[in-house]
Amino acid sequence: MKTHSHLTYIKLQTPEGLHEDCLKTLSDLEFIEDELRFLRDLLTEHSLELILGKSFETSKHIAETLIDYEKRNQQLLKSLTDHANKLQVLLDDVKVEHEVKDYKDLHYKLMVEIMDFYADVKKTKQQIFNTFSEVMKKNKQKRLL
Numbered sequence: 001m002k003t004h005s006h007l008t009y010i011k012l013q014t015p016e017g018l019h020e021d022c023l024k025t026l027s028d029l030e031f032i033e034d035e036l037r038f039l040r041d042l043l044t045e046h047s048l049e050l051i052l053g054k055s056f057e058t059s060k061h062i063a064e065t066l067i068d069y070e071k072r073n074q075q076l077l078k079s080l081t082d083h084a085n086k087l088q089v090l091l092d093d094v095k096v097e098h099e100v101k102d103y104k105d106l107h108y109k110l111m112v113e114i115m116d117f118y119a120d121v122k123k124t125k126q127q128i129f130n131t132f133s134e135v136m137k138k139n140k141q142k143r144l145l
Contacts (some may be wrong), residue, residue: 010108015090015100018107022084025114029077032121036073039128040066049135058131065124069117076114083110 013021043063083106090103 010104010111013104015087015103018090018104019084019087021107021111022080022087025111026077026080026084028118029073029080029114032118033070033073033077035125036066036070036121039125040070042132043128046132046135049139058127062124062128062131069121069124072117076110076117080110080114083107 010018010021040063043059043066047059086103090100
């Protein structure tokens with residue numbers, strides 16, 4: 001991850017640009033919320049196939065991970081919403097020393113945390129794909145016999 005370039009980008013952003021960044025990221029987190037719900041439902045719906053396919057432990061671990069991600073996503077949504085709401089302080093007429101810098105520092109930390117979350121979710125989605133691919137291959141082999 002190129003954190004230095006992200007930090008430079010954030011330092012150069014205007015408050016309006018930071019606001020747009022927050023709105024886009026909130027939208028992404030809301031999409032991930034739906035995506036996590038779908039993946040959890042998918043695991044639940046196909047749990048019998050996973051148990052019979054000897055993938056129960058893997059799918060149990062994935063299900064627990066998805067629940068943790070849902071909690072983490074809720075926390076990130078709340079933190080980012082609060083952060084976006086504090087942007088009004090930057091846009092008021094009263095200028096407080098270091099308020100823009102402090103806001104941008106917090107923005108950077110939130111964005112790094114969210115990018116790490118995206119990477120974790122992506123890794124888990126790959127795990128789910130691999131698990132279901134394995135089960136589907138085994139089911140196909142059984143049908144051919």
